[in-house]
Amino acid sequence: MKRKLVIAVPLLALVALVAWVLRPKREAQGEAFVSEKVAPLLNSIAQVREQVGMVHYGERVDVIAKRNDYVKVRTNAGVVGWVESRQLMEPALWQRSIKLLDRTRGMPVQARGRTKVSTNLRVQPGRTEPRLYQFARNAPVEIVGRATADWVQVSDERDNSNEPQETKKEDWFLVRGVATGPPGDSSGRAAEPINTTQPGDQTVPIAGWVVTRFIEMDLPDPVREGAASANIRPVAWFELNRVSDPSGDKPQYLLAAARGPEGQTCDFTALRVYTWYAKRDRYETAFIENRLCGQLPIQLGKGPKDEPEFRFHVMDGKKEERVYRLIQTVVRRVREPGEVSGKRGSTKMGKPASK
Template structure:
């Protein structure tokens, strides 16, 4: 009996020794979790993202504070507490501190940016633009719409689409004079009323990191070579494409399609004219090979290459044009330097040319 009892006791001791480290490890992990939770003293209320280029994490909400750390644009943080215009957050590295709530974007805004980027990842680029100032990437057109990322002055964006949004209403002071019953002027303080809102243009752009958002069009300069820009004639460049290249001596020169419009915001069309610039090898200069006006054009414009039997492979561009009924149709053109011609679809009739009678 004693021998049997001893073997059972030894087996129990060995089992305890083998399982003891597991119990100890589990206890340590639980204790560490409790310690961390107690140290922070706050549960996570929500997740947010830093919308400022850079922001400071304060140790307290006061005029005088210590700097716990910094967070950068797009960084994910956990919100632990709210106090007036500040929020207490924790970074992925565990640093905690107070930050102004206006520097935070919520999860809905972040998801909106991701969806916008995903939905427009295959959109054809219409032109490249350069930012005049630091500019926010909004999730929809409008100065008061939500934004997450901010682009710096001089950054380049790929322009994809155009849209419009209402300007912020301005206040107009009425200075109209009134008169008293006796006919004397009565100088009353002018009444203020909001002016009718106008429209301003916005570009849907993609930055170098692949993020997509809306930027105010007047903050973007369309990147056009100076040799072409000088032919703008007061018009605004909307899109710009290289059709092909020609050899001039020891260098290659681009032949281009420029899409333009009047220099006004809020127009009912994206563009109203196009010009094709070809390179004159003999005179070493650009010349206008084709131009068309009075278009009710809609972006995007697409540029490809097609094979035309005897003519070979030629650059082709397609314009989308809206009629008076709002229907959008496509017009295809080909460039066989220096001539641009319409490419008619099967069954399509060429437009009749109307010649005005001269008055005698």
């Protein structure tokens, strides 16, 4: 009996060891997150293949294998399939996107707009920076910041001469938007902080940098006409207040804009305030401030008598904060007691907004 046990125990141990070595290998090589609105899961990467499922933006997947431009993944639901590697982002990039979203949550909206074309959303300003997502055409976004980056020209845009090429810069907007997740829940959740998405999410909040030229601002007509008349590029706009009119309450607007080419250090160089003139039944340019070097964000507030106020910092050595107050149709700069009044910018009143 003892001899049988001496023989059986090693045999059982050997069988267990062989079974462990030959066990199915299902361990993942890592994890990734989906960076596309929708990405198909394929049963193989051969020419003849079938779709076995779909993954959506923000979904976490386990990486099982990699081959050429494809990655074999397993979803949280256990579905296994192949997806293009360009449709996934590394965990480190995903965490950067989460931090960027958290950073923008408390930033005041400076303007709203829509994408003119399919537009890449990047983690930092610059066309060579990692891509977080791609907005479809006509996707709504909220603009919360601005920066500049070098404009990297493609080979056919470059001058073939041996002379050194001047570095060009272009403007970028920091925007908030939503990425579409799996269908199911029709309620928007853009205000909820999340780290990953779950099946059933309809929209997922997202933030990043886009080229400003790819954004069409949703400007009110008085602001659009006033900017076109003054030949300035809108950067931010706000509704300051509303005034009574027989035809209904009329909003009055603040516009921050820039003049000249892109790539300037200043976020904006000009201010305009458009007020409603009831007697003439039209908007007029009540305030003009030029030769500024303003920095976003512009923040709105109220004066002691509930008058609209707006404030921002000037991009100079002192980072001076300026405060302006709208009193009826007159805009005045608010100064601290003892502050010396310097030379004012160009200030004019009573000009039609569209002329």
